[in-house]
Every structure is written in structure tokens, then in C-alpha cells.
Amino acid sequence: MNLKTLGWPSDMHQDIDVSSLARVTAVHRSHMRALTEKGEINLHIPGSLEDLPVVGDWVLTTPEFEDEQGEPARLVKEVLTRSSILARWTDRGEQPMAANVDTVFIVTSANLDFKLNRLHRFILLVRKGGAEPVVILSKTDLVENSSDLVREIEDKLQLKVIGTSIVNDSGMAKVLELMPEGSTSVFVGSSGVGKSSLVNRIMGEEVQLTSGIREDDAKGRHTTTARQMFVVDGHGLIIDTPGVREVQIFGDADDVVGAFPLIEELSQQCKFSNCHHETEPGCAIQEALDSGALDVGEWESYLKLQREADHVKRKMDKADMANAKKRWKKVSRLVREIKKSKR
Ligand SMILES: Nc1nc2c(ncn2[C@@H]2O[C@H](COP(=O)(O)OP(=O)(O)OP(=O)(O)O)[C@@H](O)[C@H]2O)c(=O)[nH]1
Ligand SMILES: [Zn+2]
Known part of the structure; x- marks a missing residue:
């Protein structure tokens, strides 16, 4: 896997030794995972490191060694400056959820009333973090006037809006078009608007089945396990973590x-x-x-x-x-x- 596929911007940090680069793909309570040019590794964080990496971060690392689990591993030396941040805004301040995200797809369902004000505020938050917001109007098969609705929202928000449906596959090509190789995207929105359905469709069924991305917990809910950043074949990357999903469109x-x-x-x-x-x-x-x-x-x-x-x-x-x-x-x-x- 080359660095461009992983989202490394070729015009940045020319003086960096690229063999020491890694991109964080998952943050677990006990450890982190990352992808390098040579493959997947365990990332270990020295206690002296000031800022903890989040999924999507680029880090500079030590040479590879074998850790206690017998896995290829590296130590983080430095977290590189983020081009953008998707944060959860809490009363304790900003909590970064994902880094170096190019596009935030804000999913809202066509068959539910939504408040433009609230959507607008969320769009501003995404832009403030340095990413590009795109609105997805999902489940267009459930309404009759979806193209009018798309145009109306586009007009009011002055922003790209894509109508999608996993029932008749509409809009998928337009979404993929906005995810070129080397780009990083996330899907946010309230529970039940169809984020998983979209991501699964984009990833393709066989990827979903073979890599064990999702697993049901005891209560039958979906929980995201293992990797939290995926490469879509021939396209960009998707970050999908529980934290990113919890980024709420709150503000009013x-x-x-x-x-x-x-x-x-x-x-x-x-x-x-x-x-x-x-x-x-x-x-x-x-x-x-x-x-x-x-x-x-x-x-x-x-x-x-x-x-x-x-x-x-x-x-x-x-x-x-x-x-x-x-x-x-x-x-x-x-x-x-x-x-x-x-x-
Ligand atoms: N009719 C229709 N139903 C859809 C579409 N996309 C998703 N759904 C249904 O909507 C429900 C919720 O979809 P999910 O993909 O689980 O929604 P989610 O946003 O991932 O929800 P959380 O996992 O709770 O965050 C499921 O029953 C889907 O089958 C669509 O395009 N059309
Ligand atoms: Zn009172």
C-alpha cells in the first residue's frame, strides 16, 4: 500500500523520512493500530508524548520492532500537525474524534423532518474544523419529491446535497465521485438515518463479510471492532468509529x-x-x-x-x-x- 492510498498529501512535509510515517487506523483502550507503506502495525505510545493521536492522525515513528504480542510494532515519536479535526463539542471542551478528514458527509433522512438551522450550525462546525461538508439526503425512495427537496436544501444551504437510496442504488456514484483516491471521509448523522447501510454499500458486501468490521454485542447492537479506517478499493478512505458516529448535530x-x-x-x-x-x-x-x-x-x-x-x-x-x-x-x-x- 503506498502512502498516497493512505491519504498522504504529496505536497506536504517534503523533508520527512517517509519510511517513519504511519497513519492511525484504530484507537482502542489498550493499544492503537496503524498502517504504513509496509502494512499494519501496533502503535505504542510513550508516556512522554504530549498529545494522544486519534484515528486519521499521521505520526512519525521509531523503526519497527516485535512487541510482546509478537506483532510488528513501532513507537510514536510525534503527532504531525492536523490539516483538519472533527471534534465532539462537550462542556469540557473540544474532544477530537478524527483527524485529517477531507469530507464530512452529513446524513439526514428524506422521510424525517429536519431543522435547517441545526444542519446549518453543524455545517459551520465542520468547516471550522477544516473539513468540507456535504449533505446526504438518504432514503429518497421513501418520498416522492426527493429531487425537489435536494434542490431546495442546496439552495438554502448553498452547499452540495446528494440524494441517496440503498433500495434503488441512486446517488452512490455521486458519493464515490467525492471520494477520490487519497481522500478521507466520514459519515455522521443521527441514529437510524442509514450511515451503516451507505458505508456497507460503498465498501461492497464481500469486504464487509471477510474483514469482520462489525460484530454484534450481547444486546444485538452493532459495535465497530478492530479497524476503524478503511480503504475503499479504487477510492479514498472512510473513518468509522463509535466516537465519530456520536458527533451530534447539537447546538440549539x-x-x-x-x-x-x-x-x-x-x-x-x-x-x-x-x-x-x-x-x-x-x-x-x-x-x-x-x-x-x-x-x-x-x-x-x-x-x-x-x-x-x-x-x-x-x-x-x-x-x-x-x-x-x-x-x-x-x-x-x-x-x-x-x-x-x-x-
Ligand atoms: N427505505 C430505505 N431504508 C433504508 C435506506 N438506508 C437505510 N435504510 C434502513 O434504515 C434503518 C437504519 O439504517 P442504518 O444504516 O442502520 O442507520 P445508521 O445511521 O447506521 O444507524 P446507527 O447505527 O444507529 O448510527 C435500517 O433498517 C435500514 O435498512 C434507504 O436508502 N432506503
Ligand atoms: Zn423553575
């Missing part, structure tokens, strides 16, 4: 409230319309928590999501997306901030 406090109908109803019964549900008299939320009518766990997860939404919103309000130059400065600043927050 209103959406959070809407997801908790009981809390929404109760807050309308508070004595003061601007109640913070803390120590105010006549607070229906506090009363419901005392009486047990509202579950403490539910209230806590509501507060957590609310904080995350606020955090993302504040980030977005500060960002000026119109200026591409500024955008790139922000990417490198983001990388520095992430490095700093790890210290």
Missing part, C-alpha cells in the same frame, strides 16, 4: 428543551417566567424533583445537554465563517488549544 438550546417534554411542560408552570429552576420560590421543576415526579437523572442529563448546546452556540457566535483565511487561522489555533488542554 430549543432543540434540547424539545427533547424533554416533561421539563418543557413543568417550566411553563413556574411562578416566574424567567425562572432558573434553582432557588426561586414557586419553581415547578424543584417541586417535581422533591416529589419525585421528575427524575433527578433526567434533569441532570437535560442540564448537561443544555450546557453543551450553550457552549457550541457561544463558539459559533464568535466565529466569522465568511472569511476563509480567518478560518484557516482558527484551525491552527484550535489545534494549539487542543494540545494545550491536554497538558
